[in-house]
Amino acid sequence: MSDLEGLTRRLLKKGLSDDKIIMRLISEYLDFKEVERDLAFKYARAVLEECKKSDTENISNPFVKNLLDFSKSNITVGKQGVGCRGIGDFFVHKLIANLSETESKAYLAPSSLDDAGAVRLKDIDWIKRYAYSEDLIIVSKMEGIHSRLSDFPFICGFHVTRAALRDLYVKGAKPISIMIDTHLGDDADVGKLFDFMAGVSTIADLAGVPITAGSTLRIGGDMVIGDRFVGGIGAVGITDKVLARRNILPGDKILMTEGAGGGTITTTAIYSGNHDIVEETLNIKFLEASKVILNSDYFDQIHTMCDVTNGGLRGDLYEINYEAKCGVKIFETEVRKLVNPKVLELLEKVGVDYLGVSLDALLIYCPAEIAPKIIKLLINHNIQCAEIGYVNESKQVTIIYENKKEEDILPRFRESAYTKIKQEIGEGKPETKELMEKNIERTAELALEKRRRIINFIKAHSSI
Secondary structure (H helix, E strand, O other): OOHHHHHHHHHOOOOOHHHHHHHHHHHHHHHHOOOOOOHHHHHHHHHHHHHHHOOHHHHOHHHHHHHHOOOOOOOOOOHOOOOOHHHHHHHHHHHHHHHHHHOOOOOHHHOOOOOOOEEEEEHHHOOOOOHHOOOOEEEEEEEEEEEHHOOOHHHHHHHHHHHHHHHHHHOOOOOEEEEEEEEEOOOOOOOHHHHHHHHHHHHHHOOOOOOEEEEEOOOOOOHHOOOOEEEEEEEEEEEEOOHHHOOOOOOOOEEEEEEOOOHHHHHHHHHHHHHHHHHHHOOOOOHHHHHHHOOOOOHHHHOOOEEEEHHHHHHHHHHHHHHHHEEEEEEHHHHHHHHHHHHHHHHHHHHHOOOOOOOOOEEEEEHHHHHHHHHHHHHHHHHHHOEEEEEEOOOEEEOOOOOOOOOOOOOOOOOOOOOOHHHHHHOOOHHHHHHHHHHHHHHHHHHHHHHHHHHHHHHHHOOO
């Protein structure tokens, strides 16, 4: 994959001559495309011309210049660990959640840092006249494709769709719609799109949820060449009770179901050469467990459910505690028993902390008196489940090991490094973490100020 536009802008900033930039672009074209050099030259010249003309430094209108520019933190998403499911990522997502807040309030908003969002119909003015609006809640989720599964489209589609539905189920919602957003590089084979759709529709078929809408685009149009595949799956569900993290109470028992992982474990297996382990992830145990609980007599007594995903148990428990303002004590031996043995063996073999990666396991927070009943119910449906800990008021995540040793666990700056390149980059926080956070917070504040200015501008020119 080559971002010709990004490359050209960078080379222009470095002061390279037009001839040198065009030669570099020609080289990129010849690497990716079967074209004659003369045609590659025409393409390269067009790219350079567009980048020059679109440069915001040439804009004289200050309003338009500010509109098209963005405030720079001078911190890259890679350095900050955005998308890497650790403390660095959580920090940025809290700021994104602040930017998501508008005058129209959600019942479960991004600021709650929960698995999905929700809107209660009775809170919407124009819909109050409908009789069914009193208790109905719409739950929604957007799940991004695992970036390293671009070359394996079926399993990519399978796991991203399962993950999107997973986040609806844990909030107590029954899925009713799946939507697809796909972006392919200019040189991607069309068959990659079909194979991805086959993976998506496999889960849709097994879960009994229709695919209702979608969008298919090229990444960057003509400005990006290569065969990368990115995008996401949106899903919508309905419920009359949201199992929000804020419902958790001290004294709750924490139950966990068996897990064999999804996109992350698949990626670990493929890129470590242990391809056979991918087969272990081909199941819908999580979805089955959720359906059993949603249709059971215990659903109304459960306080919340979550999936072991972002940053593994380390990351999830940290985020859950932050929202619920509580603490937990976890028994590591009970957790370990519920991890698929072949998956656990793989993680240990390649040196990955299994507490720091997504396991595709279900967490259930419930009162002590119904915990044994839920465990029995799930086991009767051939789904392994056990109590792994309990909630307290400590606001700490404490884990107890087999030797009775206790320690507090926190997410690292990034999730467990589950591929070789991630291990080379490392999981530790940068020495300049605090300075980076200040710069990032400043750009988030400037973005909020910009939003206010644009809203005021549009309102001033609107007749409504």
